[in-house]
Amino acid sequence: xxxFAIGVDMGGTNLRIAAVSIDGxxxxxxxxxxxxxxRPDDLVDAMCGAIERLTKQHGGTGNLLGxxxxxxxxxxxxxxxxxxxxxxxxWCNYPVRDAIERRLGTRIFLENDAKVHALGEQWLGAARGxxxxxxxxxxxxxxxxxxLDGKIFHGLHGMAGEFGHxxxxxxxxxxxxxxxxxxxxxxxxxxxxxxxxxxxxxGNAPEIARAAHTEPGLTAKMIYDLAMQGDEPARCIFRSFGxxxxxxxxxxxxxxxxxxxVVGGGVASAWDAFAPTMFxxxxxxxxxxxxxFPDEMQGDSxxxxxxxxxxxxxxxxxxxxxxGSDAGLFGAAKLxxx
Amino acid sequence: xxxFAIGVDMGGTNLRIAAVSIDGxxxxxxxxxxxxxxRPDDLVDAMCGAIERLTKQHGGTGNLLGxxxxxxxxxxxxxxxxxxxxxxxxWCNYPVRDAIERRLGTRIFLENDAKVHALGEQWLGAARGxxxxxxxxxxxxxxxxxxLDGKIFHGLHGMAGEFGHxxxxxxxxxxxxxxxxxxxxxxxxxxxxxxxxxxxxxGNAPEIARAAHTEPGLTAKMIYDLAMQGDEPARCIFRSFGxxxxxxxxxxxxxxxxxxxVVGGGVASAWDAFAPTMFxxxxxxxxxxxxxFPDEMQGDSxxxxxxxxxxxxxxxxxxxxxxGSDAGLFGAAKLxxx
Numbered sequence: 001x002x003x004f005a006i007g008v009d010m011g012g013t014n015l016r017i018a019a020v021s022i023d024g025x026x027x028x029x030x031x032x033x034x035x036x037x038x039r040p041d042d043l044v045d046a047m048c049g050a051i052e053r054l055t056k057q058h059g060g061t062g063n064l065l066g067x068x069x070x071x072x073x074x075x076x077x078x079x080x081x082x083x084x085x086x087x088x089x090x091w092c093n094y095p096v097r098d099a100i101e102r103r104l105g106t107r108i109f110l111e112n113d114a115k116v117h118a119l120g121e122q123w124l125g126a127a128r129g130x131x132x133x134x135x136x137x138x139x140x141x142x143x144x145x146x147x148l149d150g151k152i153f154h155g156l157h158g159m160a161g162e163f164g165h166x167x168x169x170x171x172x173x174x175x176x177x178x179x180x181x182x183x184x185x186x187x188x189x190x191x192x193x194x195x196x197x198x199x200x201x202x203g204n205a206p207e208i209a210r211a212a213h214t215e216p217g218l219t220a221k222m223i224y225d226l227a228m229q230g231d232e233p234a235r236c237i238f239r240s241f242g243x244x245x246x247x248x249x250x251x252x253x254x255x256x257x258x259x260x261x262v263v264g265g266g267v268a269s270a271w272d273a274f275a276p277t278m279f280x281x282x283x284x285x286x287x288x289x290x291x292x293f294p295d296e297m298q299g300d301s302x303x304x305x306x307x308x309x310x311x312x313x314x315x316x317x318x319x320x321x322x323x324g325s326d327a328g329l330f331g332a333a334k335l336x337x338x
Numbered sequence: 339x340x341x342f343a344i345g346v347d348m349g350g351t352n353l354r355i356a357a358v359s360i361d362g363x364x365x366x367x368x369x370x371x372x373x374x375x376x377r378p379d380d381l382v383d384a385m386c387g388a389i390e391r392l393t394k395q396h397g398g399t400g401n402l403l404g405x406x407x408x409x410x411x412x413x414x415x416x417x418x419x420x421x422x423x424x425x426x427x428x429w430c431n432y433p434v435r436d437a438i439e440r441r442l443g444t445r446i447f448l449e450n451d452a453k454v455h456a457l458g459e460q461w462l463g464a465a466r467g468x469x470x471x472x473x474x475x476x477x478x479x480x481x482x483x484x485x486l487d488g489k490i491f492h493g494l495h496g497m498a499g500e501f502g503h504x505x506x507x508x509x510x511x512x513x514x515x516x517x518x519x520x521x522x523x524x525x526x527x528x529x530x531x532x533x534x535x536x537x538x539x540x541g542n543a544p545e546i547a548r549a550a551h552t553e554p555g556l557t558a559k560m561i562y563d564l565a566m567q568g569d570e571p572a573r574c575i576f577r578s579f580g581x582x583x584x585x586x587x588x589x590x591x592x593x594x595x596x597x598x599x600v601v602g603g604g605v606a607s608a609w610d611a612f613a614p615t616m617f618x619x620x621x622x623x624x625x626x627x628x629x630x631f632p633d634e635m636q637g638d639s640x641x642x643x644x645x646x647x648x649x650x651x652x653x654x655x656x657x658x659x660x661x662g663s664d665a666g667l668f669g670a671a672k673l674x675x676x
């Protein structure tokens with residue numbers, strides 16, 4: 001008998017549901033589309049139908065331990081209510097946990113999507129075994145999560161880890177949150193496209209301008225491909241991206257001094273394009289990182305940092321997520337495994 | 339019988355030692371001067387002599403529970419060794435805990451000075467009863483501490499809470515740490531004096547220029563007094579200070595989402611001069627703060643923030659420390675009370 005849990009990852013267009021065994025195998029995965037216009041109860045019906053199919057299918061080999069949901073948005077964890085989710089607008093103040101628990105008769109756990117992503121990477125991915133870590137997800141914005149002593153650290157309102165709105169440029173690009181110069185205005189897919197449009201407008205990015213005229217228009221992926229082909233304006237965009245992400249990570253390292261920081265989300269696949277500038281910034285801007293990563297400092301003139309902290313210190317690790325889009329499914333299922 | 343502990347606060351010029359009862363009374367306080375040139379053992383002798391006097395004096399009324407030391411610098415908490423302290427240069431890699439424990443025969447606890455300051459404010463001061471809080475100490479630089487579940491959160495190398503080196507202006511004033519634009523370059527006593535000198539050099543700060551010609555030369559206190567008298571260039575310096583501190587606090591709120599943030603240290607006494615700008619920046623730059631502090635938002639146009647987070651949320655509190663220079667003594671003693 002291998003017990004299992006259900007993991008649900010509610011993305012912008014896709015709703016993915018999987019049965020995951022307690023030893024970390026995806027037994028079966030179902031993709032539904034998130035029908036944005038659906039009534040809240042219809043969406044619950046569709047999800048519960050899929051979960052029931054999975055449970056019937058795999059109930060013979062083990063017990064269902066519960067179901068965990070990773071949802072982008074503001075969630076009242078105590079009440080089990082989704083306050084607001086851009087992906088599922090009809091769930092505004094909707095009591096998701098009660099609605100599903102009543103229907104399925106199993107324990108339901110809600111959590112923010114970046115936070116289940118972190119749990120997944122910590123259980124089976126890049127941060128396997130790390131009791132203290134932070135995760136940044138780079139997508140249309142920046143999501144974040146902090147894991148302390150093996151558990152999600154929520155803070156007072158469940159909002160700990162709002163890394164996307166750390167100020168990078170005090171008088172920089174306006175953000176929807178009311179601030180200027182938020183990290184996610186500089187290090188996200190949205191930011192890449194904005195910088196690409198600015199480069200086109202400046203008239204010195206012919207390859208990017210050409211790409212913009214193809215269907216379906218500019219995407220972050222196109223700019224990444226151009227950068228990898230050596231296009232200088234595209235490379236410049238990823239250097240700006242890496243600089244901003246480096247400033248953000250240095251700030252987080254200075255505040256938290258954790259063992260491990262994992263960078264995930266769709267845009268993390270452009271790692272090769274932004275990571276060199278990112279690491280350069282972090283070494284310069286975090287004495288904690290520079291001092292606890294002496295191997296990378298050879299040839300640098302960062303003696304001051306090396307002097308004040310013992311060189312035998314444990315290393316600070318900043319690395320890529322490895323589970324890709326399954327991280328959320330694993331993490332959501334883990335939530336229900338306790 | 340009221341048991342007590344010894345608290346030691348090792349400042350730049352003063353070494354303060356107190357017997358503190360478990361109910362939070364200072365029974366007696368001794369001031370020694372930190373003789374910077376003293377041999378490490380001489381300093382230990384002087385301190386132990388004072389601690390023995392206090393113990394003899396108050397041993398009749400209760401048991402000595404131990405002695406806690408708040409030390410500015412890098413401390414290896416596990417080994418009980420001071421790696422480096424600007425205030426006590428002779429203690430470089432000095433095994434303070436063993437040296438004192440051997441001599442006194444009581445349990446010795448070492449901790450960073452900002453961190454014992456936080457313990458003091460959490461025990462008896464502005465954060466009394468708060469299980470989760472952060473403290474910033476504004477002095478020649480910025481010190482910091484994070485308290486989670488009632489205990490100091492150290493991070494991997496004991497460096498969690500290095501708030502002074504969070505980047506505020508990515509291409510700003512160079513910092514001794516190797517970075518540019520660190521928070522403590524803009525919101526410390528040192529920063530106030532730098533900005534004052536710049537104002538003098540710019541030729542439009544006659545009152546500050548006059549103050550600079552008195553003995554013992556420019557101090558942050560002088561600029562504060564001028565600001566309180568309405569001198570516009572001095573007020574402008576504190577607005578810059580408040581802006582930088584506001585950016586820093588907004589970043590910390592966005593990362594940690596704690597209940598309470600306490601601002602202490604000598605320069606916190608200039609609160610009236612910098613707090614209005616500081617709060618303005620925090621409201622603008624942290625949606626978490628703005629949304630969880632609706633009372634302050636009346637007349638503001640921060641509806642976006644208010645909409646996404648429930649108005650019944652617990653408030654985020656940002657406030658001044660109240661224990662002044664005794665916070666370190668209380669916190670150091672508390673360390674030894676367990």
